[in-house]
Amino acid sequence: MNILEILKSKEFVSGNTIGRFLGISRAAAHKQINFLRQIGYTINSSPKGYALINDKVLFNEYEIECNLKRNLKVCKILKYYKELASTQISVKNLAEKNFDEGIIIIAEKQTNAYGRIKRKWNSNEGGLWFSILLKPLIRPEESSKVALILSIALNRTLKEYKVDSEIKWSNDVLVNDKKIAGILVEMSAGQDRIDWLVIGIGININNNTLPKELKNTSISLKEILGKEIDRAAFLASFLISFENIYDDFQNKGFSFFSDEYNDKLAYKNKSITIDDGYNIISGINLGIDKDGKFIVKTTNGLEKIISGTLRLNQ
Numbered sequence: 001m002n003i004l005e006i007l008k009s010k011e012f013v014s015g016n017t018i019g020r021f022l023g024i025s026r027a028a029a030h031k032q033i034n035f036l037r038q039i040g041y042t043i044n045s046s047p048k049g050y051a052l053i054n055d056k057v058l059f060n061e062y063e064i065e066c067n068l069k070r071n072l073k074v075c076k077i078l079k080y081y082k083e084l085a086s087t088q089i090s091v092k093n094l095a096e097k098n099f100d101e102g103i104i105i106i107a108e109k110q111t112n113a114y115g116r117i118k119r120k121w122n123s124n125e126g127g128l129w130f131s132i133l134l135k136p137l138i139r140p141e142e143s144s145k146v147a148l149i150l151s152i153a154l155n156r157t158l159k160e161y162k163v164d165s166e167i168k169w170s171n172d173v174l175v176n177d178k179k180i181a182g183i184l185v186e187m188s189a190g191q192d193r194i195d196w197l198v199i200g201i202g203i204n205i206n207n208n209t210l211p212k213e214l215k216n217t218s219i220s221l222k223e224i225l226g227k228e229i230d231r232a233a234f235l236a237s238f239l240i241s242f243e244n245i246y247d248d249f250q251n252k253g254f255s256f257f258s259d260e261y262n263d264k265l266a267y268k269n270k271s272i273t274i275d276d277g278y279n280i281i282s283g284i285n286l287g288i289d290k291d292g293k294f295i296v297k298t299t300n301g302l303e304k305i306i307s308g309t310l311r312l313n314q
């Protein structure tokens, strides 16, 4: 339990009670109360004790823990920062220092964020920008499957908000044909074993200040639902969904998800072009096979592709 959970559980809580729950002194409890005040909470104090005034929705690691309500198996350490160059760079640094799987770094704002093929990623306040360190026991060529299951996790989370989304292969999540989220997978691997994967996820939640040039191609959850979204609750739902999926992926394999992925696939049976970094492949989008490979029907037959950037042909 963290101090915020204690304050949220009762109308009034004394310094002694907080101290007992957290195993700290009354003075230390008072210090923590002052810290919460500094990060934006309104907490009244009276002879009856401290009272949290629930007048705003804040986003920080305490709120995420309050929403999780249970311990996660994989994502055990969550760190929230007001500003970072890129959560991806921060987690890659930890991966290089041999940190365990499951660390998540979240930033309110990133000043040097990037997406696939090192494209600049706009990440102002209000969005959900985070990176996760994973160490799945899979072969390096299977890493793209992790990105595929992550898009399913996002898809399921959006469904909890009654929002239907599609997946643009390989791992862009679209709503009304506009991008709401993108996933980036970076890896360090030996010949037949992954050392680490760092997964970067960017979700447009309340960041309605999208630059003009992205207005036609991007959308935020706030725009879709017409109201401000509690990001801590959204992230907690996503992490719970992701952990279930990651568990099934490791125990049952990717084939368990291929139908669900294809059900959500955007531009199915449409004419598309893929740039895989080496070749440009045009043909009909047939979706993924049981092994997570993307199948394109070209004039020369079926092509199986592991990763690339897809464009819909007009």
Ligand code: BTN
Pocket: 085, 086, 087, 088, 089, 110, 112, 113, 114, 115, 116, 117, 119, 121, 123, 128, 129, 130, 131, 172, 181, 182, 183, 184, 200, 201, 202, 203
């Ligand atoms: C893409 O669609 O190209 C993937 C975008 C990934 C963006 C996220 S935001 C959190 C993390 N930090 C980064 O610098 N990038 C990823």
